[in-house]
Amino acid sequence: MNQTFSKLNFILWVVLLLMIFSQAEAYDPLDPFGNITIKWDVISWTPDGYVALVTMFNFQMYRHIISPGWTLSWGWPKKEVIWSMVGAQTTEQGDCSKFKGNVPHCCKRVPTVVDLLPGVPYNQQIANCCKGGVVASWGQDPAEAVSAFQVSVGLAGTSNKTMKLPKNFTLLGPGPGYTCGPAEIVPSTVYLTPDHRRKTQALMTWNVTCTYSQQLVSRHSTCCVSLSSFYNETILKKVGINTPRKDNVPLLQCTHHMCPIRVHWHVKVNYKDYWRVKIAVTNFNYRMNYTQWTLVAQHPNLNNVTQVFSFDYKPVVPYESINDTAMFYGMKFYNDLLMEAGPLGNVQTEILLKKDKKTFTLKHGWAFPRKIYFNGDECKLPPPDSYPFLPNSAQKYPVAFSRIAGFMFLLIALV
Numbered sequence: 415m416n417q418t419f420s421k422l423n424f425i426l427w428v429v430l431l432l433m434i435f436s437q438a439e440a441y442d443p444l445d446p447f448g449n450i451t452i453k454w455d456v457i458s459w460t461p462d463g464y465v466a467l468v469t470m471f472n473f474q475m476y477r478h479i480i481s482p483g484w485t486l487s488w489g490w491p492k493k494e495v496i497w498s499m500v501g502a503q504t505t506e507q508g509d510c511s512k513f514k515g516n517v518p519h520c521c522k523r524v525p526t527v528v529d530l531l532p533g534v535p536y537n538q539q540i541a542n543c544c545k546g547g548v549v550a551s552w553g554q555d556p557a558e559a560v561s562a563f564q565v566s567v568g569l570a571g572t573s574n575k576t577m578k579l580p581k582n583f584t585l586l587g588p589g590p591g592y593t594c595g596p597a598e599i600v601p602s603t604v605y606l607t608p609d610h611r612r613k614t615q616a617l618m619t620w621n622v623t624c625t626y627s628q629q630l631v632s633r634h635s636t637c638c639v640s641l642s643s644f645y646n647e648t649i650l651k652k653v654g655i656n657t658p659r660k661d662n663v664p665l666l667q668c669t670h671h672m673c674p675i676r677v678h679w680h681v682k683v684n685y686k687d688y689w690r691v692k693i694a695v696t697n698f699n700y701r702m703n704y705t706q707w708t709l710v711a712q713h714p715n716l717n718n719v720t721q722v723f724s725f726d727y728k729p730v731v732p733y734e735s736i737n738d739t740a741m742f743y744g745m746k747f748y749n750d751l752l753m754e755a756g757p758l759g760n761v762q763t764e765i766l767l768k769k770d771k772k773t774f775t776l777k778h779g780w781a782f783p784r785k786i787y788f789n790g791d792e793c794k795l796p797p798p799d800s801y802p803f804l805p806n807s808a809q810k811y812p813v814a815f816s817r818i819a820g821f822m823f824l825l826i827a828l829v
């Protein structure tokens with residue numbers, strides 16, 4: 415009876431999880447306020463337009479913008495042109511044939527802007543520019559989570575009454591996934607002069623907010639989770655078949671899961687007051703070095719992390735009441751680079767967790783993670799009824815039973 419009850423409990427938990435999943439399409443429940451804010455500060459009006467400092471803040475906890483970096487575009491509402499840019503450039507100049515003498519940097523109705531690469535001459539740089547469009551996540555490194563450039567706009571309004579806000583912002587970072595809202599006029603940014611003795615103010619400021627949705631990216635997971643434990647030799651992973659090749663060079667060191675990244679969670683030791691988990695991340699992609707990778711895990715016991723080896727660690731607290739999520743990332747200059755597939759293509763950690771005696775159990779897959787994200791994208795977990803289970807404990811419940819019971823609990827939960 416007791417066992418049946420805990421089985422049903424587990425099923426209820428799975429059903430609730432599924433419900434949470436299905437509601438989570440538009441945003442990330444582990445980073446509900448995560449966004450990229452693009453702020454335009456008009457710093458001077460010019461005879462035919464204005465000069466703006468454009469700053470991009472990556473307010474996402476663990477999703478960074480990897481190489482080859484961001485691409486930003488927008489639509490000009492009037493006949494605006496870009497006379498010049500500092501710290502970034504447009505990818506195309508467009509048709510500037512009607513200009514004589516001074517030719518604009520870009521005449522396209524929809525300019526596409528990219529960051530400059532590191533090492534450009536000093537006079538083409540501004541603060542926070544020229545990082546090849548690579549932007550860290552806020553949780554990992556707030557100082558590096560900012561990117562900026564300056565743009566001089568012509569044939570535009572020359573006052574806050576006559577200028578029109580750019581429209582239709584699109585951010586690729588570096589793939590699809592972001593949706594940007596409209597530009598909105600906000601209180602002008604106030605700057606402190608370098609000597610901190612005087613405040614100056616932008617002439618006008620507007621913000622654009624972009625949010626990420628994994629659903630817009632692809633149905634295929636970029637990563638998969640495999641599980642194992644000391645108490646059951648079953649390893650939920652399958653290895654080594656058909657490697658896709660291009661020009662006879664392997665692309666992905668291939669596996670059944672077809673995922674470029676595998677996160678392996680091993681329940682390693684069960685001590686009296688603590689337990690130990692080993693997490694290994696393996697890169698199967700021959701064409702990708704992941705710089706500044708991040709790993710996010712959700713598990714109820716992550717509120718009592720005692721020690722983390724070899725990785726940096728930070729709790730992620732999306733809501734004040736929930737503290738079951740942790741972010742892990744590589745230590746600078748040690749393992750913050752996850753190398754392409756091969757002998758160096760893996761990083762690993764062990765974490766020590768303090769047991770909460772009331773909830774800790776090795777039964778029913780409790781010791782395995784609820785969610786795993788790699789670089790901000792959710793990884794695919796194996797089906798819960800296939801988790802390695804304790805020898806001599808409850809048998810696998812038939813799928814049909816769990817479906818029916820799950821459905822019943824769903825009905826009960828909804829009533």
Ligand SMILES: *[C@@H]1O[C@H](CO)[C@@H](O)[C@H](O)[C@H]1NC(C)=O
Binds near residue numbers: 447473623
């Ligand atoms: C964007 O993120 C910042 C920092 O977390 C937050 O203050 C702001 O409200 C967010 N903006 C939106 C529109 O969600």
Ligand SMILES: *[C@@H]1O[C@H](CO)[C@@H](O)[C@H](O)[C@H]1NC(C)=O
Binds near residue numbers: 490491581
């Ligand atoms: C913005 O996008 C809409 C819909 O695609 C289009 O009709 C409009 O002309 C665009 N505006 C600008 C300024 O590019």
Ligand SMILES: *[C@@H]1O[C@H](CO)[C@@H](O)[C@H](O)[C@H]1NC(C)=O
Binds near residue numbers: 451471600620621
């Ligand atoms: C606009 O963005 C800046 C930078 O992220 C932020 O400090 C400011 O609060 C934002 N303003 C509004 C009204 O969202």
Ligand SMILES: *[C@@H]1O[C@H](CO)[C@@H](O)[C@H](O)[C@H]1NC(C)=O
Binds near residue numbers: 574599619
């Ligand atoms: C526009 O400028 C005028 C004075 O130059 C100022 O009073 C007003 O608040 C500004 N409006 C906006 C939206 O910045």
Ligand SMILES: *[C@@H]1O[C@H](CO)[C@@H](O)[C@H](O)[C@H]1NC(C)=O
Binds near residue numbers: 753754
């Ligand atoms: C990954 O980094 C190594 C060492 O810096 C380099 O040799 C290799 O070419 C890189 N691979 C890719 C796909 O960029």
Ligand SMILES: *[C@@H]1O[C@H](CO)[C@@H](O)[C@H](O)[C@H]1NC(C)=O
Binds near residue numbers: 716717719729731
């Ligand atoms: C969340 O748990 C971590 C890990 O034990 C702890 O360091 C942190 O203080 C907790 N935060 C809150 C808000 O409870």
Ligand SMILES: *[C@@H]1O[C@H](CO)[C@@H](O)[C@H](O)[C@H]1NC(C)=O
Binds near residue numbers: 646647800802805806
């Ligand atoms: C280990 O777990 C697997 C998968 O759940 C199960 O099929 C197997 O019987 C378990 N092994 C033992 C010894 O209980």
Ligand SMILES: CC(=O)N[C@H]1CO[C@H](CO)[C@@H](O)[C@@H]1O
Binds near residue numbers: 770
């Ligand atoms: C056993 C133990 O230390 N439990 C603690 C885990 O963390 C929460 C706060 O996140 C504490 O309230 C518990 O006492």
